[in-house]
Amino acid sequence: MADTKAKPGVLLDIRNLRIEATVYPPGEAPKTITLVHDVSLTLEKGKVLGLIGESGAGKSTIGLSSMGYGRGGVRITGGEVILNGRDILKGGKEGFRKLRGREVCYVAQSAAAAFNPAHRLMDQVVEATLLHGTATRAEAEKRAVALFKKLSLPNPETIGERFPHQVSGGQLQRVMTAMALCSEPDLIVFDEPTTALDVTTQIDVLAAIKDAIRDTHVAALYITHDLAVVAQVSDEIMVLRHGRLVEWGGTRQIIKEPRQEYTNALVSVHEIEHQEQQPDTAPMLSVKNVTAAYGGGHVKVLKNVSVDIYPGQTLAVVGESGSGKSTLARAITGLLPPEQGSVVFDGRALGNRLSDRPKEDLRQLQMIYQMADVAMNPRQTVGTIIGRPLEFYFGMKGRERDKRVAELLDEIEMGKGFLDRYPAELSGGQKQRVCIARSLAAKPKLIICDEVTSALDPLVAHGILKLLLDLQQVEKVAYLFITHDLATVKSIADSIAVMYRGEVVRYGSKSKVLAPPFDAYTDLLLSSVPEMEIGWLEKAIKGRRMESAGN
Amino acid sequence: MSAPIVKLVAQRIALGILLLLAVSVLIFAGTQILPGDVAQAILGQSATPESLANLREQLGLNDPAYIRYFRWLGGVLTGDLGTAMSSGQDIATSIKERLWNTLFLAFWAAIVAIPLAITLGLIAVRYRNGWVDKLISGVALASTSFPEFFIGYLLVFYFAVQHQWFPAISTVYDGMSFGERLQAIALPAAALTLVVLAHMMRMTRAAILNVMQSAYVETAELKGLSASAVIRKHALPNAIAPIINVVMLNLAYLVVGVVVVEVIFVYPGMGQYLVDHVTKRDVPVVQAVGLIFAAVYITLNIIADIAAIVANPRLRHPK
Incomplete structure (x- = not known):
């Protein structure tokens, strides 16, 4: 056990981590399955390690193990998790509580669900800081406002007074990042922080997270299934599959020279060959000038929409x-009867309501x-x-x-x-x-x-x-x-x-x-899709600044 | 307070009033369907066709039903509930004191039962599926499963007969001090508490457990909050609406469902009064008590609805 002493500069050292869970398949006896098979990793102070893989690869499970946390019935059954020079698995419940929210903080996939709807944002952002007594309330709030500013949230002075439902999803994700940074931790676990966002929002949040990591020198485990995203923020990437390590290397090496076949499959672009068909016949279904609204006409969600769909x-x-988008589908199927316009199918108008069809x-x-x-x-x-x-x-x-x-x-x-x-x-x-x-x-x-x-x-x-x-x-x-x-x-x-x-x-x-030429919105949409290329994020953000500056 | 919440609350109150009117129609119609009428009941054996006709004319019983309904409703709205046939006393006066007694008993039972039930629910969630949880659930369920009269007599046996700490009969009268009154109602209040405890406790437990699956509960755990702080600060505020609902249902039960307990302890409340006059076929009294019970029930449910609306931050603080 002489080896437990950490190397200088190393923040997190996970050795031979084994994580198990008990599952209860219907009609069978409960059995124990292994979610993570002897995975080891080290993370230096201030560095970012990307964990990537499909669902079930054990990415989140490994990320949460750095806080001694297991979702549901998940148990850490083997190995060591050495954080700041000590094995946290030996600290027991009290030990976990002391490090959570202080040494390690967590940013969840859906900030919209991860904020408590009953409390104001500021109360939640400073909660961990106050709990661990690292700052007074006034200091913590000052710190939070500074972070809101850094993450370019609108009205940083007052946004903390709002409730989660009063703030958009992309903003909430940034508030959650501020919440993690507020207690000045050594490590943040980002668990798919941009997956639930629109592409046009994702790019801003991604840039904000990257800047915040750089300026605060916090280390991060960045969990995602999107290689193009992780390539923008990570120093190193670890590829996982079925709870096992596939490949671990520098970001450039993983995306440019993958050594494993599975990594290669993830990295290579999957274009499907599809010959574009031309609309040669009459349309099969035509949406004609459809306007639809929710709430008895109060919220217009479709405005004069016309599209055609051709057979096959x-x-x-x-x-x-x-x-x-989805409202258009609801109008076509008759779930939401349009206020104006009609849906023509095979040359005749369909009933507006589902019950009329x-x-x-x-x-x-x-x-x-x-x-x-x-x-x-x-x-x-x-x-x-x-x-x-x-x-x-x-x-x-x-x-x-x-x-x-x-x-x-x-x-x-x-x-x-x-x-x-x-x-x-x-x-x-x-x-x-x-x-x-x-x-x-x-x-x-x-x-x-x-x-x-x-x-x-x-x-x-x-x-x-x-x-x-x-x-x-x-x-x-x-x-x-x-x-x-x-x-x-x-x-x-x-x-x-x-x-x-x-x-x-x-x-x-x-x-x-x-x-091309594109209209402004389509251009924004197309330029927001992450590309698997180091430095894409900076280029894309720069392109936007140029545009908004009028160039 | 913001506009949508005021609108929602106003809607609930209007709906409650409408409901109460509908109930009053039902109560009135119900008593009309019964055979015989007030004139017959008053004259009893001495009724002759002439005297009956005279009295009916005098009481306005020959008017169409809807006119008599509005006359009755008008009386109720101005505080005149009519006269009891059996005793000839003014109903409003006799009810006032008894209603006060019933509310007094219900209030003290609620003061004990509600915090106790919610606290027990919180403890059960904190130690869920452990022996503490099972013990709390078991005891609470057992106390609910026993019939009220059994619990009542059990309490009388231990605390009145064997130990003589509290009186077996809860007589209250004017001029009693507050302390004496409390001592008199201790046993019926305890019996009621035991009856309503489990329902509220189980609902609290279920509502909070439902919320414990949420992502924000995980967020709170990952901030390093202790298990009880997570439940108290993050789970309970989001489970409050269903809890309020079940609390109000039980409050209503404490007012309108206490007949058995009042009879056991000979407590001069509304339940006793109702039972007495049902046996005497005193229709005006039954009508009046029925209407009051309905009003209590509807009012408490409106309060539950409003509390649930106000507890929702989305309605309290719109975008």
């Missing part, structure tokens, strides 16, 4: 949250959602879920239905073995495939895909997109593809509508929309 083709609708119209328009697991009844088997539209729309029963379900399972590249499985037993990608099969079962002419790959890991999302394109070839179905991810759009769209604050600001075939 894909229209991608892009824009940030709140731009009206005959079953046949309902069948022709199907939907797939972002959250596959909440879009399925957890108590029904895959066979029942896919079979339901067959019974409902076509009256299929018994063997005929089972045969069709088997065919559909084949089409989504899942075998018959999945018939009797429950959604909880499937992976995220498999769940989304089942949802695709369910919508295909109705033999629709149009499927509305609402952010269907946003919750998935990049490699899994890639598979889903390829499947959707293949199915389009076979079934001749059209897609209305709602997304905020421009890379997805480039892969699959035939035409694109860019939405901003309820209006379509740019609309046309893919090649036309993605070719």
Whole structure:
């Protein structure tokens, strides 16, 4: 144990960390699974280490172990976590409480959920500082205001008096960073701090976090699944998979000369070859001058929107949250009857309300959602879920239905073995495939895909997109593809509508929309997509400053 | 106070008044469906067709039902609840004292039960799934499962008969000192506390546990707050709305549901009064008591609704 003494300059030294959890699979005896297999890492003072990998790679679990914290029933069962020269795992509960919020602070993925809705922001920002007695309330508040300024929050003097719901998501994420910095810790764990944000917001928050790290000399573990993002802020990158170390090296080495095959797969860009189709026939579905509002006409969310969807083709609708993308889908499906305008399908106007539409119209328009697991009844088997539209729309029963379900399972590249499985037993990608099969079962002419790959890991999302394109070839179905991810759009769209604050600001075939000259918003959107290139962030931010300066 | 909250509160109050009017119609209609009328009841054996007709004319019983309803409603609104048939006394006067007694008992039972239930709920969450949690839940559930009269007699047996600390019969009268009154109601208040405790405790526990899954609770834990501070400062304020709701339901029960306990302890409250007059088929009294109980119930529920609205920071501080 003579080795426990830390090397000079080393802040965090994790050795052979092993983390386990007990899971309770339905109908089986509880069993212990290992989430992290003997992972070691060291982090020097003031440096940033990026932890990257798919969901289930153990990134967050390792990050939280530096605070001695395990979510749910997660336990640290082996190894050492040496922070500032001592093994914190030996300190017990009291020891953990003393270091949390003082030596190590945490920035969560969704600041909107991580702030307590019942308390004012300032009370939450200074809470840890006061708890550990490192400053008086006046000092802590002064420090917080200085941090709000540094993170370029609007009205830094007064923003602390607000409640979380009165502040936007991007601002909350910055307030949370200020909260972590307020107690002047040695280490901050950033857990996907920009994943829940729009691309145009992400870039500002990313720049603010990077500046704050540089100026305060705090060390950081930066957890994300987005390699392009982590490349902007990290000194070193550690690639993890299934709780094991895949590769660990300098940022430049990982993204330029990956040594492992898996890293290579993550780094390489996954362009899907998709030949743009031209609108040669009459449109199958036309949205004509639709205006829609929530709250009895108070909040206009769609303003005079017109788009066309052609048979067997894909229209991608892009824009940030709140731009009206999903509302457009709700207006088309009849869930939100438009105030003005109409939806024309196959040459005739569809009923405004869902209840005005005959079953046949309902069948022709199907939907797939972002959250596959909440879009399925957890108590029904895959066979029942896919079979339901067959019974409902076509009256299929018994063997005929089972045969069709088997065919559909084949089409989504899942075998018959999945018939009797429950959604909880499937992976995220498999769940989304089942949802695709369910919508295909109705033999629709149009499927509305609402952010269907946003919750998935990049490699899994890639598979889903390829499947959707293949199915389009076979079934001749059209897609209305709602997304905020421009890379997805480039892969699959035939035409694109860019939405901003309820209006379509740019609309046309893919090649036309993605070719200059751009309007201001589309330009901002395109230039905000992180590129896997060191120094991209600085360049992008500089480009914006130039623009706002009028150059 | 901001505009949306004032509007919501005004809506709730208006709805409550409307509901109370509807209840008054129901109570009035219910007593009309019963066979016989007041004239018959007053004259009893000595009724002749002529005297009946005369009295009906005198009392205005020949008017259409809606006119009689508004006459009754008008009386209620001006504090005139009518006259009891059995005793000929003014109902408002006899109710006043009894209502006061009932509220006095309910108040003291609530003063003990509500903080106790919430504290026990907090402790149960702090030591959730451990033996402390199980003990609290077990005892509270057991006390609720026993019928009220059983708990009442048990308390009488121990504290009045064996130890003689408190009286077995809770007589209260004018001129009693405050301390004497408290001593008189100690046992019925304790019985009521035991009856309502578990419901509020379990709800507090469930509401807080629900919130404990939230990301902000994790944030608080990662700031180094102790488990009880996390529950008290971060979980409880967000669980307050369902807790208030169940507290108000139990408060209403303490006022309108205490019949059995009042009878056991011979306490001169509203419950006793109601039971007495139901057996005597004294319709005006039953109507009046029914309306008062409904008013209490609706008022407490409005308060619960308003408290839940005010507890929501999104409504208190709009964007």
